[in-house]
Amino acid sequence: MNSRTQALAKAILLFLPCVASAAPVVYNAGDILMGFRATAEPGSNTSYVINLGPVATLRDATGPIALNLGNIKKDLEDTFGPDWRTRTDLFWGVGGSPSATADINGDPAPTLYGSAPQSSPGVPGTAWSVAGSSTRTTIASNAMRGLQDGFAGYQQSANSTKAVFQDGTDNYDWRAYMATGGDADKTGGNKDFGAFAEIEAVPTTALSLFRLPNQAQGVYEGYFTISTEGVVTFTPESSSLTYAAWAATNAPGQTPSQDFDNDGLSNGVEFFMGTPGNDFTAPPTLSGRTIVWPRASGRTIGASGVQISSDLGTTDPWHTPVPDATVTSGSISYTVPEGMAKVFVRLSVVP
Numbered sequence: 303m304n305s306r307t308q309a310l311a312k313a314i315l316l317f318l319p320c321v322a323s324a325a326p327v328v329y330n331a332g333d334i335l336m337g338f339r340a341t342a343e344p345g346s347n348t349s350y351v352i353n354l355g356p357v358a359t360l361r362d363a364t365g366p367i368a369l370n371l372g373n374i375k376k377d378l379e380d381t382f383g384p385d386w387r388t389r390t391d392l393f394w395g396v397g398g399s400p401s402a403t404a405d406i407n408g409d410p411a412p413t414l415y416g417s418a419p420q421s422s423p424g425v426p427g428t429a430w431s432v433a434g435s436s437t438r439t440t441i442a443s444n445a446m447r448g449l450q451d452g453f454a455g456y457q458q459s460a461n462s463t464k465a466v467f468q469d470g471t472d473n474y475d476w477r478a479y480m481a482t483g484g485d486a487d488k489t490g491g492n493k494d495f496g497a498f499a500e501i502e503a504v505p506t507t508a509l510s511l512f513r514l515p516n517q518a519q520g521v522y523e524g525y526f527t528i529s530t531e532g533v534v535t536f537t538p539e540s541s542s543l544t545y546a547a548w549a550a551t552n553a554p555g556q557t558p559s560q561d562f563d564n565d566g567l568s569n570g571v572e573f574f575m576g577t578p579g580n581d582f583t584a585p586p587t588l589s590g591r592t593i594v595w596p597r598a599s600g601r602t603i604g605a606s607g608v609q610i611s612s613d614l615g616t617t618d619p620w621h622t623p624v625p626d627a628t629v630t631s632g633s634i635s636y637t638v639p640e641g642m643a644k645v646f647v648r649l650s651v652v653p
Contacts, residue, residue, distance in 0.1 A: 327466050329453035332356045332406040334398035334415055336526075336534070337476035338378065338505075341483065342391045345382040349468040349476035350374075353453065354534075357400060357415055358407035361513060361523055361602070362546040363538040372462030375532025381467070386505065387530055393502035395480070396509055396526060397495055398450060399442035408545070408558075410605065410652055412442035414514040416495070419503035420525060427510040429520040432497050438514065441497045448488070449474050511536070515604035515652060523602070544602045545653030548573050558653050570651040574598065574606060586649070594635040595649050605652040608636040610645050620648065 329335075334357035338350040352371055354360070360367070378386040386392055396417035400406040412435070418427035432438050453474070456466035468475045478485040480502065481492050490496035503509055508527050512520030524538035545558055549569065553562035558570030567575075567583050576598025577583040586595040593608075608627035609620040627636040636647060 327353060327453065327456075327458050327464060329353055329450045330356075331404075332358060332400045332409070333450070334360070334396060334400075335450065335453070335476075336394065336396045337480075338382070338392065338394045339477045339480065339502075340382050340389065340392045345392070347470045348381050349470070350377060350381055350465060351453070351456070351468060351476050352462065352465045354396070355464070356407060357398060358409065360511065360536050360538070361408075362544045363524065363536065364544070364547050366535055366537045369534045369536060371464050371532075371534055372459070373532070374459075374462050374465060374534075376461045377459050377465060377467075378532060387528070388506065390504055392505060393480075394505055394509070394528065395494070395502035396511060397446060397479075397498070397501055399446040402439060402442035402447050408604070408653065409513075410515055412439045413604070414438055414441060414446070414495075414497065415511060415523075416498045416514070416520070417501045417503075417509040417511055417526065418498070419500065420508050420510045422508070426522045426525070429522060430498050430512050430514060431520060432514050437497075441495055446479075446495055449476065449479055513604065521602065521604065539602070545570065545573050548601075558651065568651070570653055571595075571649055573601065573653055574603060574649070574651040576601070591638040591640070592635055593638075593647055594633050597630070597633050601653075603651065603653060605650075606634065607650055608634060608647060609650050610636075610647050612643065612645055614646050620650070 334354050336352045336354055340346050352374065354369060382389065382392050396415070398415050400409040400413055402412045404411050414432060416430050418430065420427040432441065453466065456468050459465040459467065470477060477483060479488045479495050481489045481494050488496065493499055494501045505528050508525045510525050511523045513523050514520045522539055524536055526534060526536050528534050549556060553569040556562050556569055558573065559568050561567065562569055565583055572583050575583060575596050586593050607622060610623045611620045612618040623636065627634050634649065638645060
């Protein structure tokens with residue numbers, strides 16, 4: 303090679319465009335994860351985990367959503383075989399906690415999300431129940447957050463910008479949090495994430511999604527299905543009206559804690575009671591010592607309850623009374639006990 307040819311070759315090398323590597327998959331507060339794992343070969347040592355993005359997008363959906371996850375079919379075939387969808391030893395599940403320490407996109411800390419198998423699409427599975435905020439905090443902090451915080455360090459998929467592969471050698475592996483074959487420290491011995499009896503199912507089975515905010519009984523949000531082409535679809539609970547959908551018409555641009563029509567009741571309470579946010583809302587009824595708030599049907603309510611204080615929370619923080627309020631499908635009522643000194647009563651609603 304003569305000197306001129308060498309110089310030309312060097313010039314070509316100098317001006318070759320740089321190919322940037324793909325940005326790593328990350329987890330952001332408020333996101334939720336979907337995991338796949340097999341208990342036999344092929345793929346028994348691999349967890350395939352996908353970041354579905356902000357769970358609020360699913361919680362507030364008003365119609366079916368085909369999630370944009372890339373070509374996960376290719377990953378599932380390469381990892382678990384061409385028969386991945388019909389394997390009886392391959393399982394998928396959904397779980398996560400938007401935040402253990404702060405309110406995120408309308409989810410109060412430490413809200414939990416977990417899936418559950420359902421017998422047929424549209425027929426909810428059994429709702430999860432996790433009693434006590436301390437228990438939920440422990441699960442969100444020690445189990446789900448561990449998995450989520452370690453999410454970015456895994457091998458990224460070439461077929462999906464939202465997926466990673468885990469080889470089972472790390473403490474934050476998805477399968478470590480699953481009760482069958484998992485890490486006892488992360489499952490509490492026998493429950494997925496230490497909270498749920500079984501969040502997984504085979505891919506031909508739909509998955510219910512339940513939300514557990516500051517209450518014991520889970521709220522059904524809708525269900526996931528996955529097609530033979532690897533398309534994941536989330537279908538929300540059709541009968542449920544979300545605060546976001548209600549606020550778009552009744553309190554545009556405002557949060558549940560604001561008061562759009564300045565009538566002394568927050569938007570969240572008006573949403574709960576079923577009155578338009580731009581009209582005056584009648585106060586709760588009072589009969590003797592019993593206060594009754596009407597409760598509208600077909601609304602997604604994360605948490606609700608009566609709170610009391612002797613001085614509007616100045617020195618006596620708002621708290622749940624004992625005995626507690628009476629909750630029915632159409633109302634919440636609270637009877638002030640006889641002999642109680644001055645007390646203020648309010649309805650707290652977290653959509």
